[in-house]
Amino acid sequence: MTAVIWSRENDGLSTSLAGILESVLPVEEIRSSSCLDDLRDILMGSRFKDSLVVLLPADCQDLKDLQSVKDLLERVRIILVAPDRDAETVALAHGLRPRYLGYRDGPLWDVVAVMTKMLEKMDRTGAPQAGAREE
Numbered sequence: 324m325t326a327v328i329w330s331r332e333n334d335g336l337s338t339s340l341a342g343i344l345e346s347v348l349p350v351e352e353i354r355s356s357s358c359l360d361d362l363r364d365i366l367m368g369s370r371f372k373d374s375l376v377v378l379l380p381a382d383c384q385d386l387k388d389l390q391s392v393k394d395l396l397e398r399v400r401i402i403l404v405a406p407d408r409d410a411e412t413v414a415l416a417h418g419l420r421p422r423y424l425g426y427r428d429g430p431l432w433d434v435v436a437v438m439t440k441m442l443e444k445m446d447r448t449g450a451p452q453a454g455a456r457e458e
């Protein structure tokens with residue numbers, strides 16, 4: 324299992340989530356990215372197929388920019404933490420087809436709970452474990 328955190332801003336949320344990932348995954352299986360081109364390169368690598376990707380867009384423009392890698396995001400499990408609850412933001416967020424959509428103004432525990440559950444249900448190759456119900 325590998326995980327990627329994408330955030331253009333190195334803020335408290337991305338740092339907190341990276342720390343949580345480091346407590347359950349080996350450091351070499353975690354990638355952080357703040358550049359869309361880097362995210363594209365990471366997702367194109369076969370090692371990251373069927374991985375967990377946590378997207379932390381700072382604003383609606385970030386969500387618009389993420390549309391350019393939408394096809395690559397289709398083969399990974401996405402947790403997206405939207406910057407606000409505006410109708411355009413929510414529509415763009417849903418367009419990326421996340422397994423879970425949270426909000427920056429919401430509690431962190433819900434994102435952590437979903438992320439932890441997804442990691443527990445996946446084996447080292449990114450496939451659901453036997454008997455695990457898909458999210």
